[in-house]
Amino acid sequence: MKRPALRLVLALALPVLLVTVWWFASAGSTDVYRPPLRTILTTFPDVWTGERLRADVLPSLLRLLAGYAAAAVLGVALGTVIGSYRRVRAVCEPVLEFLRAVPPPVLVPVIMLFAGIGDTMKVAVIASGCVWPVLLNTVEGVRAVDPVLSETARGYGITGAARLRHVVLRSASPQIFTGLRQALSIGIILMVISEMFAASNGLGFTIVQFQRQFAIPGMWTGILLLGLLGFLLSVVFQLVERRVLGWYHGLRASSRRSP
Amino acid sequence: MLDVRGLRKVYEGAGRRVEAVRDLTFTVGAGELVCLVGPSGCGKTTLLKCVAGLLAPTAGEILLGGRPVTGPPPGMAVVFQEYGRSLFPWMRVGENVELPLKQQRMPKARRRELVADALRSVGLTDAAGAYPWQLSGGMQQRVAIARALAYEPDVLLMDEPFAAVDAQTRADLEDLVRGLWRARGITVLFVTHDIDEAVYLGERVLVLSASPTVVREQLSIDLPSERDQLHTRVAPRFAELRTQVYAQVQAAKRGAAVPAADVRTPTPPAT
Numbered sequence: 161m162k163r164p165a166l167r168l169v170l171a172l173a174l175p176v177l178l179v180t181v182w183w184f185a186s187a188g189s190t191d192v193y194r195p196p197l198r199t200i201l202t203t204f205p206d207v208w209t210g211e212r213l214r215a216d217v218l219p220s221l222l223r224l225l226a227g228y229a230a231a232a233v234l235g236v237a238l239g240t241v242i243g244s245y246r247r248v249r250a251v252c253e254p255v256l257e258f259l260r261a262v263p264p265p266v267l268v269p270v271i272m273l274f275a276g277i278g279d280t281m282k283v284a285v286i287a288s289g290c291v292w293p294v295l296l297n298t299v300e301g302v303r304a305v306d307p308v309l310s311e312t313a314r315g316y317g318i319t320g321a322a323r324l325r326h327v328v329l330r331s332a333s334p335q336i337f338t339g340l341r342q343a344l345s346i347g348i349i350l351m352v353i354s355e356m357f358a359a360s361n362g363l364g365f366t367i368v369q370f371q372r373q374f375a376i377p378g379m380w381t382g383i384l385l386l387g388l389l390g391f392l393l394s395v396v397f398q399l400v401e402r403r404v405l406g407w408y409h410g411l412r413a414s415s416r417r418s419p
Numbered sequence: 420m421l422d423v424r425g426l427r428k429v430y431e432g433a434g435r436r437v438e439a440v441r442d443l444t445f446t447v448g449a450g451e452l453v454c455l456v457g458p459s460g461c462g463k464t465t466l467l468k469c470v471a472g473l474l475a476p477t478a479g480e481i482l483l484g485g486r487p488v489t490g491p492p493p494g495m496a497v498v499f500q501e502y503g504r505s506l507f508p509w510m511r512v513g514e515n516v517e518l519p520l521k522q523q524r525m526p527k528a529r530r531r532e533l534v535a536d537a538l539r540s541v542g543l544t545d546a547a548g549a550y551p552w553q554l555s556g557g558m559q560q561r562v563a564i565a566r567a568l569a570y571e572p573d574v575l576l577m578d579e580p581f582a583a584v585d586a587q588t589r590a591d592l593e594d595l596v597r598g599l600w601r602a603r604g605i606t607v608l609f610v611t612h613d614i615d616e617a618v619y620l621g622e623r624v625l626v627l628s629a630s631p632t633v634v635r636e637q638l639s640i641d642l643p644s645e646r647d648q649l650h651t652r653v654a655p656r657f658a659e660l661r662t663q664v665y666a667q668v669q670a671a672k673r674g675a676a677v678p679a680a681d682v683r684t685p686t687p688p689a690t
């Protein structure tokens with residue numbers, strides 16, 4: 161019982177410290193660009209009303225979700241094909257390396273040319289940035305399927321779709337989740353950036369709006385909300401991962417005990 | 420039942436050419452328990468994988484019930500040497516045993532029954548809900564055996580299955596395999612590098628030469644079919660057979676071309 165309590169204290173110590181420092185350091189600030197934390201916090205409930213959450217935060221989240229889901233499906237599907245066939249890999253690898261090296265935000269103007277400035281563009285931007293870590297990690301995971309396991313499955317007639325589902329994807333799932341985790345933070349960044357370029361609503365749009373109107377405390381609340389959102393999404397992600405990869409963490413813990 | 424004729428397997432890869440098996444010919448009769456012994460690296464695993472249809476031979480053929488083996492034949496189960504790596508770590512023990520049956524579209528009730536039976540016969544009823552990595556090495560190997568049993572194979576191939584378990588567990592597992600073989604009348608090809616184990620388990624022992632591999636000797640094990648760890652292993656006949664196999668294996672390791680005549684008892688290859 162003592163352990164989780166201690167962990168909680170340790171996890172909260174630094175955030176509490178930082179907020180405290182921010183609070184006192186900004187307390188007497190008269191600089192318009194750096195309002196006191198106190199002002200920001202009192203502005204928060206005024207800015208982020210139910211209406212605003214519905215009109216700006218929800219659209220952002222839906223775009224993120226759509227782009228992220230598309231990237232996950234595409235990345236795992238392509239990654240499985242590329243990882244499974246040596247020939248396909250040899251053909252695709254140079255192209256993949258190139259595409260991966262392109263910073264995703266530069267795709268925004270390009271994608272705008274094809275997909276306009278609507279939701280399609282934003283979803284496409286998010287998907288095109290998120291897909292690489294998922295794809296590349298899936299390729300690695302699929303390649304690394306243990307040959308003994310693979311032969312065991314073949315010997316028992318587990319082939320085709322059953323092999324994919326029970327052996328290949330499960331075996332690659334730790335790497336797939338690594339990719340999904342990297343993709344999540346990329347997705348949030350691209351969500352904001354795509355909304356800063358051309359949008360009529362959304363979190364990124366709102367933050368830029370505030371900045372242009374010199375509503376500085378409002379701008380800061382937007383940044384705070386983004387941070388909270390990112391934190392929340394990563395907590396949800398961890399909960400899902402812990403469920404799906406329970407076996408993997410157990411396996412690793414047991415091999416650490418008896419190497 | 421199982422006919423291996425002129426089997427040859429050469430691994431080719433990256434400028435390296437390894438002739439793992441040169442020319443193997445032997446048969447295993449239906450319901451027979453045959454042990455294969457040979458020095459390590461002589462191609463035992465290679466042979467087993469060819470028989471299991473997991474590797475294509477370079478030359479020669481393998482017939483199972485008169486039909487050539489071209490892929491994993493139905494009705495054959497393999498227990499690999501690396502038991503820890505042959506169990507699916509994301510599945511519980513029960514699911515591991517059940518998966519091959521699911522693949523055969525067997526009704527759920529029947530599956531349940533077979534899984535429970537198999538786990539009971541290896542003494543792991545209580546472990547059905549555990550993950551493989553929560554079990555000891557010996558228990559993991561028993562799960563792999565249970566999975567093979569639940570599959571109800573006609574032919575069971577085992578590749579040094581007890582090489583990495585402690586002596587006590589090993590003795591238990593040996594008795595388990597022999598008991599199951601007698602109870603179910605399956606055909607078993609058991610690979611080991613342990614001479615005592617081969618003599619204790621087998622009805623017949625095939626000694627392989629060192630690489631390039633051929634069958635060096637075949638010995639019928641004329642011990643009573645009722646065997647137990649305590650009495651069988653101290654029987655004078657056991658000691659004699661053991662000595663014969665030992666001499667053959669030693670000669671195989673030295674790569675002697677002609678078997679030492681004084682320890683060789685002519686035994687007609689039982690089929």
Ligand SMILES: Nc1ncnc2c1ncn2[C@@H]1O[C@H](COP(=O)(O)OP(=O)(O)O)[C@@H](O)[C@H]1O
Pocket residue numbers: 430431432437438439457458459460461462463464465466
């Ligand atoms: N996949 C492979 N590629 C190349 N050489 C191999 C491969 N598998 C086994 N060998 C070689 O074939 C020989 C026989 O190996 P193996 O069948 O594992 O022997 P055993 O099981 O009797 O110890 C060894 O020299 C080994 O290095």
Ligand SMILES: [Mg+2]
Pocket residue numbers: 463464465500578579
């Ligand atoms: Mg081997």
